[in-house]
Amino acid sequence: MLSWAIRLEGRALWTENADPGTATYGESLRRFGGIEFRRWDPSRSKLGAGIMRTRRDKSLLLPKEGSTVLYLGAGHGTSISHLHDHLCGEDNDLGGRIIAVDLAPRCLRDLLHLAKTRPGLVPVLGDARKHSAWGVLLPRKVDWLFQDVAQSGQVEIFIDASRRFLSVDGTGLLSLKAASERWTGEGEDALFAKVEMQLSKSGFVVEECIELTGYEDNHVLFVTRRVE
Numbered sequence: 001m002l003s004w005a006i007r008l009e010g011r012a013l014w015t016e017n018a019d020p021g022t023a024t025y026g027e028s029l030r031r032f033g034g035i036e037f038r039r040w041d042p043s044r045s046k047l048g049a050g051i052m053r054t055r056r057d058k059s060l061l062l063p064k065e066g067s068t069v070l071y072l073g074a075g076h077g078t079s080i081s082h083l084h085d086h087l088c089g090e091d092n093d094l095g096g097r098i099i100a101v102d103l104a105p106r107c108l109r110d111l112l113h114l115a116k117t118r119p120g121l122v123p124v125l126g127d128a129r130k131h132s133a134w135g136v137l138l139p140r141k142v143d144w145l146f147q148d149v150a151q152s153g154q155v156e157i158f159i160d161a162s163r164r165f166l167s168v169d170g171t172g173l174l175s176l177k178a179a180s181e182r183w184t185g186e187g188e189d190a191l192f193a194k195v196e197m198q199l200s201k202s203g204f205v206v207e208e209c210i211e212l213t214g215y216e217d218n219h220v221l222f223v224t225r226r227v228e
């Protein structure tokens with residue numbers, strides 16, 4: 001088990017279903033020891049891909065169960081549903097909270113639908129860059145922040161949001177899509193190295209750069225810790 005709710009069986013990742021009987025995005029359901037789990041598809045989730053690919057202890061990528069976290073670029077809730085299984089559990093027995101921000105109304109519709117049966121999930125229609133519109137939902141800093149906005153300026157968006165919302169010593173995960181950055185002809189490896197440098201200069205220790213190729217081509221997941 002990677003956490004009380006996440007298990008690795010061979011090369012398959014599963015989370016204990018906080019909404020039993022329901023598959024969120026067509027994933028398979030299966031019982032282990034009489035308890036229902038959902039298969040976490042890493043090719044549909046950068047967090048899942050990062051967990052499969054990390055060379056360190058996989059649980060280092062996860063927030064503490066029952067905590068409050070910030071997720072920027074929530075999409076349709078694929079990763080968030082698994083995160084919710086771990087963080088909240090059925091009926092939010094663990095008291096977790098996911099502030100899930102996305103600027104696409106279509107995504108919000110799906111997230112609101114998900115939130116009906118997953119208490120603790122708080123969908124927000126908003127722009128990750130405009131903290132004043134939704135920052136009031138986070139009066140205290142969080143220990144875990146995930147960003148997957150796939151738009152240009154991803155690194156600056158991550159640095160600004162982390163400075164405002166991530167606690168010192170907190171874990172910030174940045175999924176970086178090379179194609180979303182302005183192309184300067186330097187090649188992807190150089191781009192990823194430049195981002196690592198930029199993060200290091202901005203008060204983050206980059207603990208790992210996880211190549212997601214194979215699950216998500218041209219993506220790297222930066223695992224950082226805020227140090228100042």
Ligand SMILES: C[S@@+](CC[C@H](N)C(=O)[O-])C[C@H]1O[C@@H](n2cnc3c(N)ncnc32)[C@H](O)[C@@H]1O
Binds near residue numbers: 072079080101148149
């Ligand atoms: C690749 S998808 C996220 C997928 C999701 N993280 C998952 O694993 O299930 C990127 C999302 O970021 C959202 N997005 C892009 N720019 C944004 C911004 N400035 N603020 C909030 N969301 C943004 C898009 O609407 C899109 O839903």
